[in-house]
Amino acid sequence: MNNPNLFTYLLRLADDNMIVSQRLSELISTMPELELDIAVANIALDHLGQARNLYTYAAEVEGKANNEDNLAMERDERGYLNAVLVEQPNGDFAHTMARQLFVDAYQVPLYEAMTLSADETLRGIAAKSAKEARYHLKHSAGWVIRMGDGTEESHHRMQTAIDDLWMFTADLFSVDQVEDALIEASIAPDIAPIRESFDTCVADVMDKAKLMAPSDPYQRLGGRTGFHTEHLGHILPELQALHRSHPGASW
DSSP, rough: OOOOHHHHHHHHHHHHHHHHHHHTTTTTTTTSSHHHHHHHHHHHHHHHHHHHHHHHHHHHHSSSSHHHHHHHSSGGGGGOOOGGGGGGOOOOOOHHHHHHHHHHHHHHHHHHHHTTTHHHHHHHHHHHHHEEEEEHHHHHHHHHHHHTTSOHHHHHHHHHHHHGHHHHHHGGGGGHHHHHHHTTTSOOHHHHHHHHHHHHHHHHHHTTTTTOOOOOOOOOOOOOOOOOOHHEEEHHHHHHHHHHSTTTTTO
């Protein structure tokens, strides 16, 4: 199989999961409670598993000599196609949970819609991923509400996190000729209902958390075509160091 549009689409989805997994992995052993440490580790592993499934299928679709390791570990910053949201730093706990809320509110309707894809393999990946994403959303939404509707300090931190990260959310929904062709072929889901679901979910959580939606209309785009913030350039050397130090090694 050689479908360049599907290959690019799979990389975009896989890269989202790979980078947010790396970000969450940075927090393991640093959480204030053991339960949170375990939860963050499990969510990071879920995203890593989703990335692996998507990379494996992408390599099959590409039809070359690449495998999941090559695709994840041997591309540079411009070759990565993740949304700019997922590469943003962890910051404090409020920033981590706000970023995760935005990712989860996007992935739940995405994967649910993808279970109806004309592509059988994509349907299977989506069915498993949707179950995990629903758990992730329950966790992140719970913490955003708890902090937003908590003390004066926790509310301030969560509102600051929402304000700081909102400008990166539109990149999740960037659509170009790649998605257009796959939507036309009923392989990728239409992004409009996913955006509507995202907006409804986030608005509901923010209402319960007594948070205000940012009013600044500016949105930072470009991740889907390889134009990233400075942060990805710091993530990849750490992510890829072992693989690049021992190319071709097997475990």
